[in-house]
Amino acid sequence: MRLLISLLCACFPLFSAAAWPGILASVGLAPDAAELLIGDSEQSRNLGFGSTPATVTVRRIIDSRQPELEIYWSPEAVISHFTLPLDARVFARERWTEAPVMAGLKRDDRIYLWLAADPGPHGFERYPYLLQALLDMGITPPAHGVRLWAFFDSSYRLRADPDILASQWRRAGIAAIHVASWHFYEPQRERDRWLEKLIEACHRNAVLVYAWIELPHVSEQFWQDHPEWREKTALLGDAHLDWRKLMNLQNQDCVKEIQNGIDRLIQRFDWDGINLGELYFESLEGHSNPARFTPFNEDVRREFQKRAGVDPVELFRSHAGNAKMMRQFLDYRAELTLKIQKEWLGILSGLRKQLPHLDLVLTHVDDQFDSQMRDLLGADAKSVLPLLDQHDFIFLVEDPATVWHLGPSRYPEIAKRYEKLTDRKDRLAIDINIVERYQDVYPTRQQTGTELFQLVHLATQSFQRVALYFENSILAPDLALLPAAASPVKKWARTPDTLTVESSQDVLVRWKGPAKVNGKAWPLYDGEFIRLPAGVHAVQAGEAGPQILDINAEVIHAEITAQGILLEYKSRTRAIVRMSDKKIRVLPAGHHTVYLTVATS
Amino acid sequence: MAKQSFFLLILATASSASSLLDEAYLAMRDGQHADAVRLFSQGLEITPTHQAARKDYAYLLMRLGNSRQAREQFRIITENDPEDAHALLEYAFLCHETGERRQARLIFDQIRYTSNDIHQQTADRAFLNIDQALETAIHRWQEALTKQPQADSIHEELARLLEERNEPLQAEKHYEEAFRLRPSKERFLLDIGRVRRWIGNHRESLVAYVAATHSNDIRTAEQAQEAIAGHEIGEDIQIAARSYRPTPVITPRPERSSETTALLMADRSFDRSFLPDALRYYESAYESDPQNSYIQLRLGLTHNLLGKDDAAYQWLSKARQSSDPLVAAEANRAWNNLRPAHTPYRLTVWALPMYSSRWQSGFAYGQAKMELNKQWFFRPYLSLRAATDGGSSRAPGPLSERAWTPAIGITSRPWHRIVFWAEGGGNIGNTQGPDARSGVIHTHGWGSQLNAESPGLYYLMENGLNYASRFSHNVLFSSQNRAGYTFGRWQLGGFFAVATDSLREYWGNYVEAGPSLRMRLPRLPANAFLNVEFVHGINYISRGNPRPAHYFDLRIGLWYAFTY
Secondary structure, three states: OOHHHHHHHHHHHHEEEEEHHHHHHHOOOOOOOOEEEEEHHHHHHHHEEOOOEEEEEEEEEEEEEOOOOOOEEEEEEEEEEOOOOOOEEEEEEEOOOOOOOEEEEEOOOOEEEEEOOOOOOOOOOOOOHHHHHHHHHOOOOOOEEEEEEEOOOOHHHOOHHHHHHHHHHHHHHHHHHHEHHHHHOOOHHHHHHHHHHHHHHHHHOOEEHHHHOOOEEEEEHHHOOHHHHHHHHOOOEEEEEEOEEEEEOOOHHHHHHHHHHHHHHHHHHHOOOOOOOOOOOOOHHHHOHHHHHHOHHHHHHHHHHHHOOHHHHHHHOOOOOOOOHHHHHHHHHHHHHHHHHHHHHHHHHHHOOOOOOEEEEEEEEEOOOOHHHHHHHHHHHHHHHHHHHHHHHHHEEEOHHHHHOOOOOOHHHHHHHHHOOOOOOEOOOOEEEEEOOOOOOOOOOOOOOOHHHHHHHHHHHOEEEEEEEHHHHHHHHHHOOOHHHOEEEEEEEOOOOEEEEOOOOOEEEEEOOOEOOOOOOEOOOOOOEEEEEEEEEEEOOOOOOOOOEEEEEEEEEEEEEEEEEEEEEOHHHHHHHEEEEOOOEEEEOOOEEEEEEEOOO | HHHHHHHHHHHHHHHHHHHHHHHHHHHHOOOOOOHHHHHHHHHHHOOOOOHHHHHHHHHHHOOOOHHHHHHHHHHHHHHHHHOOOHHHHHHHHHHOOOOHHHHHHHHHHHHHHHOHHHHHHHHHHHHHHHHHHHHHHHHHHHHHHOOOOOHHHHHHHHHHHHHHHOOOOHHHHHHHHHHHHHHOOOEEEEEEEHHHHHHHHHHHHHHHHHHHHHOOOOHHHHHHHHHHHHOOOOOOHHHHOOOOOOOOOOOOOOOOOOOHHHHHHHHHHHHOOOOOHHHHHHHHHHHHHHOHHHHHHHHHHHHHHHHHHHHHHHHHHHHHHOOOOOHHHHHHHHHHHHHHHHHOOEHHHHHHHHEEEEOOOEEEEEEEEEOOOOOOEEEEEEEEEEEEEEOOOOOOOOOOOEEEEEEEEEOOOOOOOOEEEEEEEEEOOOOOOEEEEEEEEEEEEEEOOOOOOOOOEEEEEEEEEEEEEHOOOOEEEEEEEEEEEEEEEEEEEEEEEEEEEHHHOOOHEEEEEEEEEEEOOOOOOOOEEEEEEEEEEEEEOOOOOOOOEEEEEEEEEEEEEEEO
């Protein structure tokens, strides 16, 4: 039966190619950008692909782009051992027999991608690197997004060159990195110097830098220095859970000390913003695993005992009749989370008095799509969202591990649920976790290739801002197409001399040389792309003039005037502008119109 | 002629490599990093032993942030020249940075004993950082295991840490235990195969790998296939591999139906303790296949872990009827654990036969108690007590009631480890007449009690305030305290008791102290133990005491209790 189904899959190209337009659209390519051939069709035979009587059971393939990547097909497929035309370029083969399973062919200016079996119902079940193969065949996506955020942990990158990293990030469409700041909580000359260099390099490349704070974890040294303030689990062990070493944020002496430390941390470096990440309790296993369940520090125990008459530790010592009390504790814990979140949002907002350009982000696990989070972590988005009216911050929704295996379509659904909860839709953002998933997912354990592009593409369509966790986990083959997946273009229309683009956000459109936009000379271009604001714009060939090569802000309007470049922009933090005279201009946060001049050599 | 051609070929190859490497350096200087990487890679393919160029290539990869590729270059450098301590150190740091912590620890360890001072100090610091963190983590999880010995996730966590700390034998033990507890997680077979291969136990390693090739999970099966590629697999290994029986009731099917997919998702969620998810998936799988006893079992276990014991009990009752002996056995075990809380009545029986050297006599006490098993704070019960002794020339009369005492009573649920009880009945036997008793009992223990998984200090306190009508309505307070050290089945320590009563009787006012030994006897149930105490006591009220106030007493008793 399995053999029959696999053969059927491989033999119905019309049915199984249904995912093809979606695959192409995930990086902004038109449905006719390349032609897909599957297995033994008449067209593939005409082009020289031939089947042989020998069959191969495919369970794992090797893609030449990333040979060490484990790519599995589940269910396995039985295919013919095909022969290929001599001018075909093989991209992937079956692991054991080396039978070709993906190849490209260029004939008469037409590009063909041949697959031994269909790409799967969603387009990513078998060949993660279909789109990279098209890139190798000379197809380039027409537009790039410029607004991605990425998390960054220096422990993996300490010996990387900051300049190289920053330019790689910008090329990948990344507008800001959120740096794991706990490594820099205590001053240390060499490490500090490295971070300073990184921030300088990022700013030179128009990449913003946020201090990512992961309270109740403060720093390794803080944990060592203050055993008296360590958080406790329900088994009353020190709450060292995974890499995080949690502190007691109920204790006001502890809070004061952390506040002073964070104040120093923010003053010491040239940050553009602060990201207060995952400020709630542990763990995703909830009270079913007391070894990971927090908080059980003395302050919490005392307070709950005062309120409920029971030391919460007792809830784990006897089983009978605890359900009601446990409910009460879980509710108390959620209230406590909110109280701590409010307190820290207030503290961090206070830092803006001295550094008004600082942006503020709150990263918060989703509890609307996965409703268990309130009980598991104490996280309650519904209670936090009204704080958007009191504090100016971005609410970055993190999709929890429990739904990482669900497909890309979860993002529009998550967006819908949050939009119902707040009027501040412009301040909602989504965080995509690009990590190895614990669930049995195929073809790869971590999102890469088409699956990643579809995730980013749908997330971009659903949210104002998309963050990726984390920059080092993005596999090298994905970097080139990542900005194309983040493209916010909604519509294209092309006539012989005009390209009309409709976009929901700022976008880079592939365009050689200078251009006119809506009939006026346009200053935002770098020779390969032009930068367009959101809206509908008509682009035509133009003449060279003063240039802005890159800008890290939302462009509202731009034109070339006698006084220089007139630029209207909006930015939650400082706007960084890279001019063609190699100068970097730092503009104030907010909504402004400025004139910029370019020095002529 | 052939010699000349060969020489020319070598020359041409060397010159081509040199030109590629020259170009690589130029590209690197000009900031054309992608070109430089490509050219270095091509050049080094032709001259793989060009150590200097390979180092420059590795450092370029590091600057680009490609730590994994840089690590691989340093691996080759150290293979070409194992004496290059600096390269070894770089390799170790890159291993650590890229998650190969076991390898990093091993190399740091090697350098700190074989290299010069500077490298030695760096390696020593790095090694200690890794090792101490591992040691602490292992200790923490070992402690957690004493509290949750049946948690496969803790065994898994420990196994991984032990593997990183170069303790494969211990790691193997914990992987095996994790697999025994969670046979559906066939990926453990790969771990078992890997550590066995590392230990040098190649045959058993192959057995585990071959078993994994039969996994329903394609990733596991293929990884196992990779591991045994090139090895000869004899029939004996095939047969032995069959003994690693995978998940009991998930029979392989040609295609995954929706309930199988739900079941797999449920198992994965259960494995990771994402219990609400697991519950949802099991319920979905059950809707499609309500006769599947494995799903019933898992529904029972999941409800149980979620603290929903009533539902768990119902599911387990169904699952224990399974025709699959493994499912039935596991369901039965879990069902029996829940049964006491779900039966209408609960029977508790205890018995204590003992010998006392002070009285040179044997005694026997016991009670059978049938309790109404409701969630009330006070629950009624019927009781039958027995007390007798062998008589003593040292006492003027019998040392106990020598009677049966049927009674009716109530007992409370434990409240802050305190139980209240009261009963009324009558004595039948040597002593006759009505008998009313009541009391308050408080028990608290700290540390490694008898039957604890790990050795350690212990302290056990038992306090009682009891009233007995038969002793002129006397109220007796007693406190018995035991402290010492537990070694597996043995508990060695000291005993201290103090008592006083409302009527100031000499027998009700004493202080006793002395060494104490408790042990579980082989072949007897876990809830039976031998108790030996040798005490020096003082009756501190002498009124009516026919014997000296100071006494020594050796008591040997066997305690046994069970609840059904």
